[in-house]
């Protein structure tokens with residue numbers, strides 16, 4: 001299944017918001033079947049990179065090609081082969097899961113019955129068949145997350161972008177979703193996800209990319225990163241590469257301010 005053409009190819013990507021240079025020259029090739037854990041401190045530019053790849057943010061310099069297509073050439077056909085679960089999702093609360101999922105399925109080119117059948121079957125796999133016709137406004141955080149995951153996969157995309165894919169999921173559901181992601185990658189899908197939960201990233205990514213101050217400062221499997229940085233856990237490697245060792249001091253200062261009354 002592996003081909004030599006990268007699924008994502010980025011060269012010298014720079015992005016500025018007002019006077020701040022957020023991305024300072026990103027070079028990256030992602031290949032079919034990879035599960036990329038894209039990590040970095042808050043505000044490092046992870047979502048910005050993903051939104052550029054999805055064609056949702058303009059104004060960058062450099063070149064970005066996704067599924068063989070330059071994202072700035074105005075042709076949006078490549079988006080049909082992408083699934084996306086954003087950080088803050090606009091789930092239409094007043095719709096039922098059935099209405100929402102058939103709507104999304106149709107947007108991606110499925111016919112209504114096909115989307116309905118598939119959505120119903122996927123909901124059942126998450127034990128959500130009883131709430132298929134209930135309004136999303138009544139769903140818990142984890143139930144919403146499952147609906148979002150289903151919505152991103154209805155059209156059987158080749159490339160999946162996920163922001164905190166395990167957010168709100170209970171321990172059993174985490175195991176199921178981790179396994180789904182691994183099996184999708186085995187089938188030749190490419191997965192690019194962001195997360196702040198380092199032990200999850202450590203376990204499910206076969207390639208970890210660390211962004212700090214607008215640049216890629218580490219890129220490799222967990223074992224390769226460990227080898228290079230002589231640190232134990234991904235959390236420690238993250239702390240080391242982002243130059244952070246003040247957690248105790250910050251916590252002490254924070255708690256003492258809380259106690260000022």
Ligand SMILES: Nc1ncnc2c1ncn2[C@@H]1O[C@H](COP(=O)(O)OP(=O)(O)OP(=O)(O)O)[C@@H](O)[C@H]1O
Nearest residue numbers: 017018022040041042043044045046047048049087
């Ligand atoms: N539309 C915008 N206008 C102005 N500045 C923006 C905009 N979107 C993002 N930024 C800035 O760009 C920087 C990177 O934001 P981005 O959301 O890409 O970070 P992130 O790495 O995804 O962070 P987090 O881990 O907190 O989700 C931040 O400083 C943010 O304030």
